[in-house]
Amino acid sequence: MLTAAHSRRLREIWRSAGWPCQDLIEVELLAAGFIERVRQPSGHETLRVTDAGVALLVDALQRNRARRDAHEDLVERVAREMTRAGRLAWRGLALRAKVGGGPDSQDGAQWVMAMPDVFSIRHTTVEAYVEPIVHEIKVSRADLLSDLRREAKRHAYLQLSGECWYVIARGIAEADEIPPEFGVMAAEGAALEVLRPAPKRACAMSLPLWMALARATPLDGWQHDDAQGLL
Structure with a gap:
């Protein structure tokens, strides 16, 4: 089950260059298919938010907006x-x-x-x-x-x-x-x-x-x- 920490990390990856932290939150997001590893021409890996991750961000945004409006x-x-x-x-x-x-x-x-x-x-x-x-x-x-x-x-x-x-x-x-x-x-x-x-x-x-x-x-x-x- 995804927690607030997972959603926060997903937002951080979306806003950043995608440098990995290599912690358990990242492992769970990778396993759930919300982020993926991308190998750069230089050989190092970065993280990219997948379409499923984008959909999750949109859903969280809409729920937060509705809660804030209420x-x-x-x-x-x-x-x-x-x-x-x-x-x-x-x-x-x-x-x-x-x-x-x-x-x-x-x-x-x-x-x-x-x-x-x-x-x-x-x-x-x-x-x-x-x-x-x-x-x-x-x-x-x-x-x-x-x-x-x-x-x-x-x-x-x-x-x-x-x-x-x-x-x-x-x-x-x-x-x-x-x-x-x-x-x-x-x-x-x-x-x-x-x-x-x-x-x-x-x-x-x-x-x-x-x-x-x-x-x-x-x-x-x-x-x-x-x-x-x-x-």
């Missing part, structure tokens, strides 16, 4: 729901969070880069009412399980928000497979169902986080949505 559609839907709730929402922010150690100590602490799919705050002039929320979107089980194995990333989400949610495509996981510190929503069609509410925690936004928001552009729409509702 992910982006769900990110957009969640972000729009936040703006309709009167919040300011950002997509794809790159944020730094200190994970581990005490609040005033660097012992055991590390800085982690986190890119939550949707980050939102209340539209308010009172800092205590800002209520930052992180939504992380997952449409495939493999992507979800990979994310759950990255403990530092999960702790970064919690450091950045007072509520943190996983929004998953219906059927890829059960709520109890996701750590209890996170709320869980399931998306099916146009519906978003809360499977488990997110615990609420006090969260004071740091100056670096405020600066990151100041440099970014929130999703447009919350004003327009409110105006539209009056028509």
Whole structure:
């Protein structure tokens, strides 16, 4: 059975001059007929992706594109729901969070880069009412399980928000497979169902986080949505 490592190697061979690595992944691709050895006039061998390998690359590309489109559609839907709730929402922010150690100590602490799919705050002039929320979107089980194995990333989400949610495509996981510190929503069609509410925690936004928001552009729409509702 071909794995992600096989697909990655196949793409590398397609993009390169075909120099062999002579490892077991290469052996399995040769045995499956996705690549072949080509002897050059100089006597050395290179690798060439066969027609079967090209078909496999196209199939993987189409599946990845469909998964990416489904992910982006769900990110957009969640972000729009936040703006309709009167919040300011950002997509794809790159944020730094200190994970581990005490609040005033660097012992055991590390800085982690986190890119939550949707980050939102209340539209308010009172800092205590800002209520930052992180939504992380997952449409495939493999992507979800990979994310759950990255403990530092999960702790970064919690450091950045007072509520943190996983929004998953219906059927890829059960709520109890996701750590209890996170709320869980399931998306099916146009519906978003809360499977488990997110615990609420006090969260004071740091100056670096405020600066990151100041440099970014929130999703447009919350004003327009409110105006539209009056028509």
